Amino acid sequence: MSEQRPDQLSRWQAQAMGVPEQFDLFLGGSRGSGKTHLLCALFLRHAEQHGERARCLVVRKSFPGLMDLEAEMKAFFGAVYGTALRFDGQKHRFTLPNGATVQLDQLEREADFQKYQGKSFSHIAVDEAGQYSSPALVDRLRSSLRAPAGVPTRFIMAANPGGAGHAWLVRRHALKESWQPYTDAASGFDFVTINATYLDNEFIDRERYAKNLIASCATDPELGKAWLNGDWSILRGAYFSSVIDETRNMIEPWACLPREEPEDPWADGPTSWRFFLAHDFGVSAPSVTYICALSPGAEGPDDYFYPRGSIILIDEETTTHPDDLNQGLGLTVPDQADRITRMCKRWGVQPRGVADDAIFNKTGSQSGSIADEFQKAGVYFHRAKKGSRLGGWETMRRLLADAGKPDMPGLYVSRKCQVWWQTVPALPRDPRNPEDVDSTAADHAADACRYGCLGNHDHPRIKVQFTM
Numbered sequence: 137m138s139e140q141r142p143d144q145l146s147r148w149q150a151q152a153m154g155v156p157e158q159f160d161l162f163l164g165g166s167r168g169s170g171k172t173h174l175l176c177a178l179f180l181r182h183a184e185q186h187g188e189r190a191r192c193l194v195v196r197k198s199f200p201g202l203m204d205l206e207a208e209m210k211a212f213f214g215a216v217y218g219t220a221l222r223f224d225g226q227k228h229r230f231t232l233p234n235g236a237t238v239q240l241d242q243l244e245r246e247a248d249f250q251k252y253q254g255k256s257f258s259h260i261a262v263d264e265a266g267q268y269s270s271p272a273l274v275d276r277l278r279s280s281l282r283a284p285a286g287v288p289t290r291f292i293m294a295a296n297p298g299g300a301g302h303a304w305l306v307r308r309h310a311l312k313e314s315w316q317p318y319t320d321a322a323s324g325f326d327f328v329t330i331n332a333t334y335l336d337n338e339f340i341d342r343e344r345y346a347k348n349l350i351a352s353c354a355t356d357p358e359l360g361k362a363w364l365n366g367d368w369s370i371l372r373g374a375y376f377s378s379v380i381d382e383t384r385n386m387i388e389p390w391a392c393l394p395r396e397e398p399e400d401p402w403a404d405g406p407t408s409w410r411f412f413l414a415h416d417f418g419v420s421a422p423s424v425t426y427i428c429a430l431s432p433g434a435e436g437p438d439d440y441f442y443p444r445g446s447i448i449l450i451d452e453e454t455t456t457h458p459d460d461l462n463q464g465l466g467l468t469v470p471d472q473a474d475r476i477t478r479m480c481k482r483w484g485v486q487p488r489g490v491a492d493d494a495i496f497n498k499t500g501s502q503s504g505s506i507a508d509e510f511q512k513a514g515v516y517f518h519r520a521k522k523g524s525r526l527g528g529w530e531t532m533r534r535l536l537a538d539a540g541k542p543d544m545p546g547l548y549v550s551r552k553c554q555v556w557w558q559t560v561p562a563l564p565r566d567p568r569n570p571e572d573v574d575s576t577a578a579d580h581a582a583d584a585c586r587y588g589c590l591g592n593h594d595h596p597r598i599k600v601q602f603t604m
């Protein structure tokens with residue numbers, strides 16, 4: 137139907153309608169470019185072509201988001217069909233005059249899948265896919281994509297940059313060249329990515345739209361700019377974007393570690409390199425462990441000078457799932473300990489260091505706390521220095537920002553620490569508290585790093601080493 141009225145679509149939308157249906161779509165780009173509107177148009181065409189055999193489903197993560205979508209769809213389909221459009225408010229379902237259905241739903245957690253048991257849809261769309269911190273739910277939704285012979289199935293995602301799912305969407309889709317088909321390695325499906333911006337949407341007052349959007353992001357102008365420009369690569373709006381710069385913070389992998397010498401008892405402060413682990417624990421979520429070096433104010437094996445108090449992440453051990461930065465491999469503590477010990481052996485450091493508070497909780501099981509289990513397996517953790525979460529982030533930001541200054545401690549991260557580089561620069565802010573990291577995003581490397589930055593500098597066991 138909309139094909140007969142191409143004047144109703146903007147240029148990029150019309151072009152998007154021309155992408156063969158065998159390709160799934162990722163609609164990236166900026167807010168206000170007309171992604172949701174295009175979604176409606178794609179559903180409409182599918183419905184017109186296949187009548188009651190066309191069953192469309194569109195999900196959003198939040199209920200208010202779902203309500204917005206419902207209003208948008210009512211306006212869209214209402215304009216096409218007028219009073220012939222039927223809408224069941226209880227079920228959030230449109231039935232078009234030709235019998236096709238468009239079901240709206242909130243999909244927030246695993247349990248929500250029950251409602252799709254045994255149901256099948258010929259077109260499934262995830263609007264605002266960037267709100268899903270992990271692709272797991274989105275991927276599962278695909279299992280409901282089925283249609284009778286002759287009815288094409290299609291999966292469509294629309295997303296804005298800067299959300300909790302920024303990292304996985306970047307890895308899979310967002311940075312692909314627009315309009316060029318590719319096979320998504322994670323799902324095995326053929327996709328086309330389309331990135332348009334609000335400037336490509338002649339149906340809005342673009343100048344005013346930009347002004348309003350910037351105003352709505354007064355406390356976070358970087359995020360406003362990312363939304364406006366649909367910029368997935370620069371990661372504006374990410375929590376650490378203003379303090380991470382590869383040229384300052386990234387170092388080439390060290391070939392070996394400098395020697396740990398006994399402290400000079402007469403010196404004011406540490407006189408030798410110190411090495412320790414920093415660990416964030418997970419089983420279904422990933423564990424991340426770093427070998428951290430604390431500089432006494434000396435040159436590293438790479439001949440660069442690291443001011444005293446600088447922290448260098450030398451190596452990384454992680455149980456991150458290769459396809460999903462927010463999912464762990466489900467390894468037991470002994471298995472994790474084994475991996476950590478092997479990393480330590482490679483570098484010749486002791487498997488001891490700091491970890492998140494939670495692993496010291498007594499679980500009530502015979503083996504005691506997770507920290508106890510680690511200890512039995514030869515890895516020794518103590519609590520990272522107490523302090524607020526925000527205080528920890530602030531310390532980490534300051535260290536990152538000061539990297540490269542000759543007289544200030546900085547935070548340096550080896551290129552070897554791949555999960556760190558894949559996740560930390562991209563971490564979104566918590567939408568409810570812009571001062572915090574969004575804890576539903578893949579923040580495990582950042583957490584481990586934060587514990588390392590809080591350091592065990594003040595921990596009695598280590599202090600003994602410094603002052604003996």
Ligand SMILES: Nc1ncnc2c1ncn2[C@@H]1O[C@H](COP(=O)(O)OP(=O)(O)O)[C@@H](O)[C@H]1O
Pocket residue numbers: 144145146149166167168169170171172173174337339340
């Ligand atoms: N082809 C179109 N015809 C009329 N209005 C449109 C069209 N495409 C987009 N719009 C309007 O532009 C605004 C932004 O579009 P929307 O689809 O919500 O963008 P996005 O989902 O990319 O943020 C909405 O008010 C929408 O109704």
Ligand SMILES: [Mg+2]
Pocket residue numbers: 171172173263294
């Ligand atoms: Mg939208």
